[in-house]
Amino acid sequence: MGLRIIVLAKQVPDTRNVGKDAMKEDGTINRAALPAIFNPEDLNALEQALQLKDAHPGSTITLLTMGLPRSAEMVRESLYRGGDDGVVLTDRPLGGADTLATSYSLAQAIRHMGEFDIIVGGRQAIDGDTAQVGPQIAEKLGLPQVTYAESIQVADPAASGRNRQRQCRRLPSPQRPPHPEVQICRDAQREGRSARRPPGARRCPSLPCHQGVGREGD
């Protein structure tokens, strides 16, 4: 049985390259001077989703991101790696959203996107390290959550429960939430797979992206 998987990902400034020229006179960041990258911890989430897809043929992976229009690059990256489609939530009023506003908007988008079995996100985004948006989305959707997951396995594809491990301070414990649910992946030991971009493939000119979904939310 295939799973419908949503992967949450964020485009972030590459904090490893925050140099002097990345700062404006007034002490705020000049985002334009920083390269934007796929949040590395969200690549763990995508990789976990791809492993689930490998194990359960027929699964689909939808990448969901909120950010500037250029975040569509994230969807491309996901497609190259084996994802199926993506949603970019982009609109001026969403700029400067804090974690509550972000999780609200993403939760509304997810409601709009229809049925799913599991949502997987990275542990945190490297430009804030807050680790709040995943659990807040779970709360807004009324779903259970497992944070700091090290691996996710489906115990019995027919049953509506899964085995997983949660990395606690010193107690990893597999938990069995019913589905659907939200999973937050820790920087697991798994190596992300590289883009499976077919040789000679061009960048897709038009993508299956729906923009501005949040505005129509209920």
Add this chain to the structure above:
Amino acid sequence: MEDKNNLIVYCEYDEGRIADVSLELLTKGRQLATRLGCRLEALVLGDKLDGIENELFPYGVDVVYKVQDNRLFPYTSLPHSSVVTTLFKEIEPQVCLMGATTIGRDLGPRVSSCLHSGLTADCTSLEIGDHTDAAKGKEYKDLLYQIRPAFGGNIVATIVNPECRPQMATVREGVMKKEIFDANYKGEVINLDPDNYIDPASLVVKIIDREIEQSKVNIKGAHIIVAGGYGVGSKENFDMLFELADVLGGEVGASRAAVDAGFTDHDRQIGQTGVTVRPKLYIACGISGQIQHIAGMNESSIIISINTDPDAPINAIADYVITGSVEDVIPRLIKHYKKNSK
């Protein structure tokens, strides 16, 4: 005093004891509550809580809320957030503090989302102060200043939450100091009926197995720390740091850039979003000294910086500066200490 609008600390409980980070927050909470003129309250959820208040009162706790139930241990997200949010709707705390641990970072955002109030993660300092909103022309008295380094560059941001309650913040273990307030302090215990607080629908997640392993790294307790940054250059070069730490009887720490580059494990990260340390000696090797790193080590007694850049920001807070490359300096230090410790 009122039984509403107090300062509450969510206390982490595990196998009969309260986590250090919670006691550190109670210590800080005591100061803040005194400043605010409100009560300091502690909330503990777990399976065996008999007498647990005796561990808490000496930190100056006025009220201990206990919710004792087998279903509340080990920690799972939903039952705990169900209890916390239900109680908070009743007692409407003005401030709530939690540890920035795997539990606090799981629970905090959920509670914040449910109560529609902001949460500042990984604060490095907490104070009370006033705030003027110039745009609205409004004055706010006695708000919680939630202070943490801001993204990018060396700025510290003070965050306030003027309208919504509770004002919530998480703080990492080791950032605040734990100190007994008064060994004979006595407060009140309020036992809450679990059935009134645990939503049955929250019991959907079952833990099927638990494995407990002690963390192998103890940089928090080390007197000497050899910390490596991105300038160390490789995993292989990090081995030199382990050798030096071994010779000195210390531990190896790292900057986030070194961890992100895969030079060493995440457990060793020092800084705002890693561990806070106060060793007698801190040797910073190839670390530039960004504010998020400094936040976790600037209370070290002696700091030595080894860096190729004589103007690296870390040098400004270092007691001794060795200008040179890690590859060159570390082997010489190892040789020197090996010879002189015999």
